[in-house]
Amino acid sequence: MERRSLIGPLILIAIGALWLAHNIWPSFDASGLFRKYWPFLLIGWGVLRLVEVLALASQGKTLRRGMSGGEFFVAALVCVVGLAMTLPSHGPRIRIEGSAVEIFGEAYDYPVDLKQAVRPGTRLVIDNLNGNVRVAGGDTAEVTVTGRTTVRSLDRSSADELHSKLNIEFAEEGDRVTLRTNHERVPDNRRIATELNVVVPRSMTVETRGRSGDVDVSGLDGSVEVVSERGDVNLSRVGGAKLSLNRSGRINIADVSGNVEIASTRGSDLSVASVNGEVTVSGGFSGDMSFSKIAKPLRFSSRNSEMRVERIDGSFSMDLGDLNGEDVTGPVRIHTKSRDINLDRFTGPLDIEIERGDINLHPAAPLEQMSVRCQRSGDIQLALPEKARFTLDAVAERGTIENQAGGEFVSEMRNRESRLRSKSPGGPAVNLSTARGTITLQQR
Amino acid sequence: MMCAKHPEAPAAAFCRECGMPLCAECRIDARGTVFCQEHAPAGGPDVAGLQAAPHPMPPRVAIPGLAFLLGFIPGIGAIYNAQYAKGLVHVLVFGFLVTILSSGAASGAEPLLGILLGAFVLYMPFEAYHTARRRNLGDTVPEFASLPPALQGSNTTAVVLIALGVLLLMITMDLVSLRIILKYWPALLIALGVNMLYARLRGERAHQEEEINQ
Amino acid sequence: MSTANSNLIAAIRGPVMMIAIGTLFALDQTMGVSIARTWPGLLIVLGLLILAERSYRP
Secondary structure (H helix, E strand, O other): OOOOOOHHHHHHHHHHHHHHHHHHOOOOOHHHHHHHHHHHHHHHHHHHHHHHHHHHHHOOOOOOOOOOHHHHHHHHHHHHHHHHHHHHHHOOOOOOOOOHHHHHOEEEEEEEEEEEEOOOOOEEEEEOOEOOEEEEEEOOOEEEEEEEEEEEEOOHHHHHHHHHHHOOEEEEEOOEEEEEOOHHHOOOHHHEEEEEEEEEEOOOEEEEEEEEOOEEEEOOOOEEEEEEEEEEEEEEEEOEEEEEEEEEEEEEEEEEOOOEEEEEEEEOOEEEEEEOOOEEEEEEEOOOEEEEEEOOOEEEEEOOEEEEEOEEEEEEEEOOOEEEEEEEEOOEEEEEEEOEEEEEEEEOOEEEEEEEOOEEEEEOOOOOOEEEEEEEEOOEEEEEOOOOOOEEEEEEEEOOEEEOOOOOEEEEEEOOEEEEEEOOOOOOEEEEEEEEOOEEEEEO | OEOOOOOOOEOOEEOOOOOOEEOOOOOEEEOOEEEOOOOOOOOOOOOHHHHHOOOOOOOOOOOHHHHHHHOOOOOHHHHHOOOHHHHHHHHHHHHHHHHHHHHOOOOOOHHHHHHHHHHHHHHHHHHHHHHHHHHHOOOOOOOOOOOOHHHHOOOHHHHHHHHHHHHHHHHHOOOOOHHHHHHHOHHHHHHHHHHHHHHHHHHHHHHHHHHHHO | OHHHHHHHHHHHHHHHHHHHHHHHHHHHHHHOOOHHHHOHHHHHHHHHHHHHHHHHOO
16 A cells, blocks of 8 residues: 555644634734745645655655645645735846845935026936936026935835935936936945936927936927837927937827937837928837828838838828828838838828738829839729829739729730730829739729 | 667567557567557456457547637646646647737747647647547547657657747747847758658668668 | 656655745845746746656656
8 A cells, every 4th residue: 555645634733723813912923924934834845755755766666746636726726826925026027137125115205306506508318317307498597306206115114225325316417418317326226216206497408318207308408318228108298309329118209390310129009290300210119100191201221121101191100010101292102022002192202112912093183104013912902083193003023903994004014914004105104013913004 | 680688689579659669578478569668558468258258348538529619728638638738738829829919029930830820729638638548449549649649759859848838938038029039030940851861861871781781 | 666766756846846936035025036027937946846857756
């Protein structure tokens, strides 16, 4: 007869003892003990089982392979209950990396209150490694800073010591004033964050530098420059914007009188609205991008896309699969890999080159030069304005061409290739081609 | 073919569980078929009289329809069939696919991953259904019977686990990015091909030697 | 003897895995090394155990 494992009864005894201790001495915190040390319960259990197995083996008894279902269940239960008890005390864990203090420590707050008179035309640099920064322009001649620094620490005195190292200060050099929170002075500086509310003279140019935290700037005639590793960026009513971001969250930019320049290595959502200057965007964005009311050219470039639009009166938006434009002015140039493209009421020359995707075009009159090419596959649909004059050359290398618009065309079929051409030249050239797919001409 | 334990004795049968060749001495007759010592069902060999008797109808241990339904929840179908390790593997595979899809790091492979995910979600209930049916018929269903034999009977599982562990550890420790791995994964196909080529060449040589010996 | 070794390793697989899981969670709690970053280590341990078991198998 094989002796059954001792683990079950031992665990029962341990639970009973803890519960009893709690009942006898109410101050005895059994659940706290469990919360803190439950992983060691698993280790101890494993060690006991190991010893048991080794003992059985030395006696030459037959060994049972693996764990029983009951054991598996109890172990899983310990993990789930333990995790459930520990996680709330951590709070939501946003960052995976980090030290024990960051997770276990408590937050100690210290107020920030600073003032600095500045000459007009000065550039303000806000150097804050961690924490949100909010800047607002106002009718004032000085920079006013309020906010608070949060230090995570195990006790007040060590928090005080860390905070005393920081010494938030203004530094003036030439025509720039730097507001430094000096987080770099603490080696383990992820536990420190400073939230800043800054009011500056409206004419100022502002630059923020940081690692994590949201940046929010509004009401400035001067331009804004943001350098950040991660966080959201919100800019409204500013003179210009230049963003260099690594892993950005949501970027919202609205009402800019000058140029907007955005570079982000790994961004998610981006929305730019009402810009009087040029907009230049580079980098990868995995979320939705939307541009509306851009008075000067929009340029977008990423690893496998390149686009340019002369002016956007309506909107121009894209995500990883689609690109939609409405009321845009050319020359429009779209070179990308795979996206479905929908352009509505656009004017000016058009140049589209994609690998695959369906293209749907509704140009506004008068028609201008158009060159559309699907390199691999995709359907092209062109809705022509009334009485449009143009010289068509449409080729579907493998596919068909449907002409629902009428007009004087020559149709050729060779092997699997279809071709449709205008009988006589006149008007701007419209070249449509797809390697595989259907080309449809419609009359609007 | 010789017995796996006694190289001098000819094999008389094969274990129905692991396929190990067994001599007359090693074979254990149970449940109307043959097992090796390791996989013999509890209760030992059948009494001689019982073996010839027709199979009694085994008790119904699992409801295939319920297994099918539970199978749509990753891992639960397998756990219903008392296959805990398999359940864990199902959860891990599901989680891994969803993680890649939602991290946006698939760089264009989203459709492929999406199809894989769909296929996997459909695979789980059917797998649970068939396992439940086989359990009802009294078969013992080894947990990883659905894996190809190349993965079952060799060191491949262990090596794959270790390689996967090292790879994932490098990802979670930020030593390598998922993007790079997704870029170079076809190297895995090449490695698999080389492995197969090696096995076939070796098999051929063994075959030739056998012929020479004869 | 080799079969016995193989069986022994198969039998300690459960306990060793349990110790490994417990250790990772303990690291997570006391040292702040998140389990989210260390879990693939479990796969490595499991793989090594299987490899050891098979290397003893006749």
